[in-house]
Amino acid sequence: MQKNTLKGLVLTRHAIYRHGRLLLQYFIKTADGPAIIEVEQFDVICFCKQIDSEFILSHFSTGIRIEPVSLKNFNYEDVSCVYVKSTTMLKQVLRIANDAGIEIYEADIRPEQRFLIERFIALQAEFAINAPLSQPPYNTDNHPSTHTYLASKARRTEVNVPVSMVSLDFECSPTGELYSVGLYGSHSALNEETDLYQKVIMVGESESIDNKKFDSDKLSDDDIHWVSDEVSLIKALITWFKEYDPDVIIGWAVVTFDLALLYKRCQIHQIALLIGRDEQALTWKVEDKYRPETLSLPGRVVLDGIDWIKAAFYQFERYSLEHVSQHLLNEGKAIDHVENRGQEICHLFEHNKQALAFYNLTDCRLVWDIFKKTQLLAFALERAKLTGLEFGRVGASVAAFNNLYLPHLHRSGFVAPARAASNGLESPGGYVMDSIPGFYKDVLVLDFKSLYPSIIRTFLIDPKSLVEAKFNPLEDDVDGFLEAKFNRHNAILPGLIASLSLQREKAKQDNDKPLSQAIKIIMNSLYGVLGSKGCVFHDAKLASSITMRGHQIMKQTKVWIEELGYTVIYGDTDSTFVWLGEKHQIKDINKLGEQLAHDMTVKWQQRCLDEYALTSHLELEFESHFSQFVMPTLRGSEAGSKKRYVGASKDAEGQLSLTFKGMEQVRSDWSPLARRIQYHLYFLLFSNGDVKSYLNEQLEQLALGQFDNELIFRKRLKRHVEEYTAKSSPHVKAAIRLCQITGDKNKGRRGALIEYRMTLNGAQPITAVNESIDYDYYIEKQIKPIAEPVLALLGEGFDSLSSHQIMLI
Incomplete structure (x- = not known):
């Protein structure tokens, strides 16, 4: 049969076993829609020294072959290629070799990955098709079906096809029960002129939209799909995935929260979470480890906004959706009290579901707009094209290096070292x-x-x-x-x-x-x-x-x-x-x-x-x-500091622009007050302003309690609060107190953001409203250290400030 070819973007890649045989499976997006490429009769490959071949073979009666190849290791020794039929058998080879002190090379390269990188394929591929294996493009429910093709060869190519993307976000109760899911997207995510789609699946009785209830004109009756309960919501979402069929899912903590929560709720209700392409299930490679690298969702790419905004080297003091969207979009969540959003979401669910739907959709749209503003989808696509990493994989610099380097190394006559x-x-x-x-x-x-x-x-x-x-x-x-x-x-x-x-x-x-x-x-x-x-x-x-x-x-x-x-x-x-x-x-x-x-x-x-x-x-x-x-000098020394400086230059409009490197201004462990004052001190220094008058004024207003909202420190716990051996860190003390006040142990879990002030009783969470703020701490530990270097340049000292002298009396 004459071979045809199929070009597309490789969305996900998998190694599966069918009838005891290894099969490589690639979900690709073509100009005509999604397709599945299957490559049969493929072995799992690694390498060993030729002198070790017989020893390894002696431990197996079948399922393995070892053949000499014209490659050497980094000690210039001849190597052989080891072919095995499964990853299970590869593990046996590795165990036997390890016990005997034998080196095995490149055993960590997965077969579905090796097939592509040896052919210099990254994201864009052209497959030689032997035969179609699937049914016609629509199934009995009139939903798009994914064609499956048998392929034997592939090569690198250039192909650009539209990518469909949806921003997904769940709203739920404090115990995790699903209230609604917002969906906001486009069938051509990189085309700004494409019409955008929005939908909320909401638990509740059907009601007509009354935008006056929540001061909005951006929601219509068609935008909400009402369902009777959580099970119906999940089933409606699974159906939606079949119909809309997105290539890319985005969200804010969409893997660690939204998809993990959805998976857990499906387990409770014993529902198969068939939201992958070809009606395959969402699964996790490691049980109870809900991370992007453990997620398996055949045919769909998941991009977590937090991970990708960091990968593109955007830096923020905090990475909450509210904080990032305010900085990038000058817009925040559609809710009055963001800090108490859990309670407000529950209130809206009980009393104003339409407002909750609008809030849910707004969160989806904010993520979409952040991706658009920062071009994160295009960045993720280009990174995949360059490195050969799976589209959507964050980090993995070592794997990216291997993908780029190994095929050239093999053609130069070497295998990678062990x-x-x-x-x-x-x-x-x-x-x-x-x-x-x-x-x-x-x-x-x-x-x-x-x-x-x-x-x-x-x-x-x-x-x-x-x-x-x-x-x-x-x-x-x-x-x-x-x-x-x-x-x-x-x-x-x-x-x-x-x-x-x-x-x-x-x-x-x-x-x-x-x-x-x-x-x-x-x-x-x-x-x-x-x-x-x-x-x-x-x-x-x-x-x-x-x-x-x-x-x-x-x-x-x-x-x-x-x-x-x-x-x-x-x-x-x-x-x-x-x-x-x-x-x-x-x-x-x-x-x-x-x-x-x-x-x-x-x-x-x-x-x-x-x-x-x-x-x-x-x-x-x-x-x-x-x-x-x-x-500046090092504190308490005349020696110059390193990686710390402040510079003033003129911007395009001739205005004074300041650049801070390594100073308190750019460090999150200093209070907002200290960072604001430091910026203004250097601005006044460079513009010949009155530094002393400014400091006196700030100290007076501090003592009057006018800056209390700028005295809040924010720091995340790097481990669970009970795991800290030294309890002296202020944010740890505040976390312990927060757990006591709220009775919620989750407030002290790893990753929790602790917001606290320094009070006369030490570090206290901001929820401890009756604690008196220790203003002397902020003067001596926050303002004085940043003011003294500036005052010293003017021949002055901090103790000469009149406001400081008054406070000491």
Whole structure:
């Protein structure tokens, strides 16, 4: 039969067993809709040394074969490929090998993953179809059905198909009983012109919408599907999934809360949760571990907003939906008392279900709008295209490195090592120069563009090249650090970085921010992976050849800049801070910054060519010009601090803009009051304002209780409160007291956000309303430490403030 092909995005990938045979199953999204691809007659693969083959075979009578291959391990020993029929048998091989001290290579690569990465397939794939296996595209209920196809081959391709997405959110009682589920989405999530869909499935008696009840005109009768009870809600939702059939589900804590709750309620009612494609069930790979990495939902991708907003390097003091949506959208939840939303939700369910439906839908829409504003779906898609990680998988830098590196390594004649090679040796961290503290005018910041990836690319740092130079040394090998040498021919990692760099430059030219950000994160993670003990390629010689070369580059750059008559007052990993001097006559400072960056780049090109016969990919960029700059001292010392500074520059409209690094202003363990005051102190310092008058005014208002809402500390418990051995931490003390006041032990569980103030009785939760605030604590421990460095620059001291003196009387 003539083979046809099918192109699509690989949404989920699975290894299943049918009639005792391993089957690879891929749910893909094509231009014509979803489909299932099945690949039969596939073995689970790993590798062993050829000399160990007979020993392993002697323990099995069937189900395994071992064949020599033209590959070597990192000790230049010949290896064989081990083929077994199941992951259960693989575990037996690993047990036998471990007991005998035999190394097994690449046993952690899952078969459904290996099939794709060996073919350089990430997200976009084209499968050679042998035969369709399924029924026509609609089943007897007139619901869309997913075609199943048998395939034998696949290759990488480029394909863009519309992705349907829904934002999902449950409202429930304090005991977890489901009240309603909100659904808000589109059949083409990346197309802004596509009509949006909204629906709430609500427990209750049918009633017509009266928007006057809840001050809204955004809800109609068709938007609410009324059901009689929780069981009917769940069944209606399962039916909805069959009909609407979304590719992607998003939400806020949608895995750890919403889907976990839905699963638990289905268990209580003994309902099969068939919301995956092809009517497959939602399951968890590890019992009672409701995490994104343990979720299995065939054919659908789940993106948790909290995880992905962090993955895209957005930073917030808190990651509640209310806090993030207020910051990004200037809009919050459709409820009056967010802090008591549990009680208000119960009240609405009893007395105003229409308002609850609107609240439920608003939460869904806020998540949708956050994803749209930050382009998180596009970012997740681009990350999957680049790394070969499952679409929707967060983190997993080591797995991403393996996906990128292994197919090239195999074609170069090697298998990955069985374990890291460092044997206790560790590489130093990034270069941090001793700073020269002070208050400066005109400081330039010069940054090396992607310093560590550029070092890898320039000096040909690569696991395979390290091994080749060790066992087959050549005269032109490149010196690294810790006696490392690198073969300069056909290095893998530098080539991967070169390809990523070209893609990023094109993404910038095309203004494709999601792709540019995804590439940046991947490139910067490569050093971290090589420096991680969890990576089998980890070797201190590799990591040190990156970081120690970085030290060398930063120190030499400082020498070259100071030879021109400027002063380098600080350096940090890849940034150099250059003071132009007190009496400089430079009119166009930005032009000087560009020239300095260019000159240093040229010097490194010449140095690499002259000393190493290498092409330099080191590029220094002019990052910013601070018209005023403060490098503080360490507290109680005259030595300069590190990773802490404040700079003032002009924005596009000529307004003063402040940049804080490592200061209390950017640290969540300081009160909002301290951070606000610190910002204004430096703003006044840089704009010649009256610092002392401002501080006196703030201290007076503090004593009058006008800032009580800014005295709240917020910190999460990293473990259950009873597991803390030292109870001295303020947030732990507050958590213990909160559990006592409320009688709710869940308030002290790991991950709980503790909000507290410092009172005359120590740290107390904000619910302890009768406690007197310890204003002296906030003055001495919060305001004084941030005010003294500014006052010292003006030749003043904190004790000279009139308000402070009055408070001491």
